[in-house]
Amino acid sequence: MTDENSLIDRIIAGEQQLYAELINRHKGYAFTIALKILQNRPEAEEAAQDAFIKAFQNLAKFNREAKFSTWLYRIAFNTAISYKRKSKNIFQSIDDVQIGQRQEGEGNVEHDDKKRFIEQALSRLSDADRLAVNLFYLQEFSLEEIADITGMQANTVKVRVHRARQRLAEELKSILQKEALTL
């Protein structure tokens, strides 16, 4: 953290090229957060890049009491949310994707279907819930960090992850029932 703070100090002092190091350290998580919200790789990449630019522009305002990563991921989360609001109609519905995927190889059809149904159920969760569930299962973030990123209380995160998981199970059950009826 001290290392990161000194790096930030040098960037603020004018060594802009050092920002590449911060980008390389955090791009994976920032991109994953944006991807979980937007569910579209090109959009997520653009949002993550935008988040890094915003973070750079506000680096001098960064409060050192928090971790840089948490601060950055919060920016990535908010940027992804605003991207989603802006281009809600452009997104491809998950229902449209089904037809193409069904025609692919027969070998792992059942496994692929299950994965697809879970992704479908996940997409029905709210953005914050979906991200909280994903970050929680990654086991890389503490509840406090997830709370800081998503703008919730730590206890709320705990409750919402628990409820989201149950809601996912219900959604999956109803999707599977609908699928069974169409067969």
Add this chain to the structure above:
Amino acid sequence: MNEENEALKKFTGNPGNEGEELNAIDRYLKTVRIEQPSVNFTQHVMSNLHRASATALGLPSRNKILMLAGILVTIGIAILLLAGGAFDSVTAITVDQDILPNNQIREYIPTIPFNGKLVINIVILMNLALAFIILDRAVLKPWFERRRHA
């Protein structure tokens, strides 16, 4: 982090009662990994960074310049009027007795001493202070920032 692992175990450890769906969800979510962006991600951000900082340090906003011009014009007009003696005769606020019927007002209404020149001078000074603040924020600060980064 241990607390989270415990919590995760609590959520996922006894899936038997919660059904096949929960099992499937847990299995899927445990396979979720960090996604990686394209290889030129960092390069892309770095090149846009220079463009972004150039925009941030660019010309002062048009609105601020217009506001500054407006304040300066107001000050100029006020000084001209003041020099022409437009406020010399304004010395007190009086309620015109012709407007108010005498039968309704029995008591004498006092006139309020009022120095028009002084008030206009204060207004000019406040406008000058505002103009200096806007000049600093809209012109001087961006200009020095640009010089520092040049």
